[in-house]
Amino acid sequence: MLMGEGVEWGLHCCLALAWLGDQAPVSTGRLAEVFELPPEYLKKRLQPLVRAGILSSSPGPRGGYSLARTPEEISLMDVVAAIEGRQDAFRCTEIRQRGAGAEAAGSEFARPCGVAQAMRRAELAWRRELAAQTLADLIAVSPAAAPARVRRFCRTLS
């Protein structure tokens, strides 16, 4: 049980794009230099965000990525689900029906597995907490100097 690093990358990239505001799109190479990440691999991890409607991509020169919605409309749950997948971390394989359970009446398994229900309840709490936090909340707690620094950094690159 270990979350891929793509989540951290995606969140920070979305936050940086939010800092930059609604100016020109930012290419993956530019974003990669902002965080010193492998450009090609970063591009691969940002593509699911485009498919999920969180980022929008512009081809051609002066192209790149930009936020598809306002920061208030992008929750952390959206980003995590887009990159890491929407399936639950705990998956019930119904081992209760195997072995000793095979002798039980089928009606006993009409109710969902109690273990799976308990794990699902915990994951729902996790998802609820992620959905309650938006990019706007991250902007609120980020250092005041960060947006200007990233903007200046992108300008000195070109």
Added chain:
Amino acid sequence: MLMGEGVEWGLHCCLALAWLGDQAPVSTGRLAEVFELPPEYLKKRLQPLVRAGILSSSPGPRGGYSLARTPEEISLMDVVAAIEGRQDAFRCTEIRQRGAGAEAAGSEFARPCGVAQAMRRAELAWRRELAAQTLADLIAVSPAAAPARVRRFCRTLS
């Protein structure tokens, strides 16, 4: 981000041991037949539960595993932490300090990373929900016929 199947195995095994009550210990081979699991691998996944003080193992003939505490004193968090590890699923690699962040004042990073804080908040909600559920709660919602069936199944094996 995907939880290992050992968590499901461990939870169901603990639940089965709780069903059986404080009778003789159950060997891994017996438990493996109850759920049709590979015996050797199941043993490897139950060992962390012994180290964590959730199960107690008895060597020699008539040996096996038994619950080390009462079901009320075993939370799902204990089992998950013992098998899956106590480290957070999201790990912050501080990419905010790299690239553009390298030019920032060091004092800016005295506060923890906002992204990591948000992710940690969600994981704490997950852990809190797991810690609130105990094996006794799982027993309460399990089918009434299950304990007797598992007991009978174990008896017909010997």
Added chain:
DNA sequence: GGTCAGATACTCGGATACCGATTGTCCGAGTCAGGGAGG
């Protein structure tokens, strides 16, 4: 009958293959910007 030694069976712990998923890299399709020719 009691006691002690040996055999047995079970568990624990580590060492060793195997597999899938994540990580990392590459090339092709599409598109917009810039430059040059023509009017």
Added chain:
DNA sequence: CCTCCCTGACTCGGACAATCGGTATCCGAGTATCTGACC
């Protein structure tokens, strides 16, 4: 001087390898129980 078209380069997108953690298995060491012989 303005307009149009063509070339070019840059972008995204998906397809192709390599590496790592998790899965699965096995074997040796240690120990308590049981059996059997001996006193």
